[in-house]
Amino acid sequence: GDSVTQMEGPVTLSEEAFLTINCTYTATGYPSLFWYVQYPGEGLQLLLKATKADDKGSNKGFEATYRKETTSFHLEKGSVQVSDSAVYFCALSEGEGTYKYIFGTGTRLKVLA
Amino acid sequence: NAGVTQTPKFQVLKTGQSMTLQCAQDMNHNSMYWYRQDPGMGLRLIYYSASEGTTDKGEVPNGYNVSRLNKREFSLRLESAAPSQTSVYFCASSARGRFEGYTFGSGTRLTVV
Numbered sequence: 001g002d003s004v005t006q007m008e009g010p011v012t013l014s015e016e017a018f019l020t021i022n023c024t025y026t027a028t029g030y031p032s033l034f035w036y037v038q039y040p041g042e043g044l045q046l047l048l049k050a051t052k053a054d055d056k057g058s059n060k061g062f063e064a065t066y067r068k069e070t071t072s073f074h075l076e077k078g079s080v081q082v083s084d085s086a087v088y089f090c091a092l093s094e095g096e097g098t099y100k101y102i103f104g105t106g107t108r109l110k111v112l113a
Numbered sequence: 114n115a116g117v118t119q120t121p122k123f124q125v126l127k128t129g130q131s132m133t134l135q136c137a138q139d140m141n142h143n144s145m146y147w148y149r150q151d152p153g154m155g156l157r158l159i160y161y162s163a164s165e166g167t168t169d170k171g172e173v174p175n176g177y178n179v180s181r182l183n184k185r186e187f188s189l190r191l192e193s194a195a196p197s198q199t200s201v202y203f204c205a206s207s208a209r210g211r212f213e214g215y216t217f218g219s220g221t222r223l224t225v226v
Contacts, residue, residue, distance in 0.1 A: 032212050043117075043203055043217035044156075051212045089155065093212075100146075100171065101215065105155035 002027045004090050006104035013080055013111050021075040021107045023064075023090035031092040033057075033066050033073040034101070038087045047075075047088070085111045115139050119204050119218035126194045126225045134189040134221050136204030144207045145187035146171075146215070147179060149200040156203065162187055194225045 007022040025031065032051045036044040048057030053068035062077045073090060090104040117138045126132055138145065143164045148156040158171030160179040168179050176198060178190045187206075191198060201222050205215040 034214055036214075036217075041219075043219045044205075044215070045217070046214035049212075049214055100158060100161060103148075103156040105153060 002031065002092060002094050002102050004092055004102050004104040006088075006090050006107050009087075009106070009108040011107060011109050013109070015082055015111055015113055016079045017111075019075070019077040019080045019084075019109065021088055021090075021109070023073045023075065023104060025071050025073065025090075025092050027071075027092060027094070029094070031094060033064070034091040034093075035062070035064055035073070035075050036089040036091060036103075038089065038106070040086075044089060080109070080111045082111045082113050085109055117204055117206055117216050117218035119202075119221050121221060122219065124221060124223050126191075126223065128194060128196060128225060130194050131190065131192050132194065132223075133191075134202055134204075134223075135186070136188065136218060137186045138204075138206040138216070139185065140206060140208075140216060141184070142206035142208050142216070143184070145181065146205045146207075147177075147187070147189045148203045148205065149173065150203060150220075151200050159189065159202075191223075194223075196225045199223060199225045 003026045034049045035047040037047045038044045048059040050057040050066035056065045064075045087106045089106045091101045120135045146161040147159040162168045162181040165184045204218040207213045
């Protein structure tokens, strides 16, 4: 079945460092891809999405490009801030006419001042 | 604020007790979901409702029941709680279609002793 694999965390960076969180997926069809962020004690919030190959999703300085050839959707940010400390989840939606999403296990990011 | 409201936020149950987790959304979304979040496991789908009047099992439905009361409300019931059901429970909703992301509630932290 479809699946999402994220890099193990935690990822610890200094403020203003470059961030990459890797995400790869397995899917039989043409999924849409998402990144969600979860701040401590809160629910998940949609960060960005891409619905077809070569699309780039972006929001709040974060970017991710839907790469069909490498089945990847890596999250990047050029300069992280302490306020970016959170858990990041990669997710995909399965096929046509379905409503279920598959989530990765999450990657914790800790940004130090 | 518009969004997904979950109650209660915290709950402690004794083994064998029952309880219902409530979820309501005011975004006129068709689809609603219940997930559980456990350390190292990511989010796992318990049940979902693609539209008012329908419910379907997800990945981990055993020990749970759901009711889609109307378009706004989707409740999750634990008939006889077990320690293995200690988790954080999230309700989410989405507009119909695989291109739409989820809107999550802030979660219910449940401990079964």
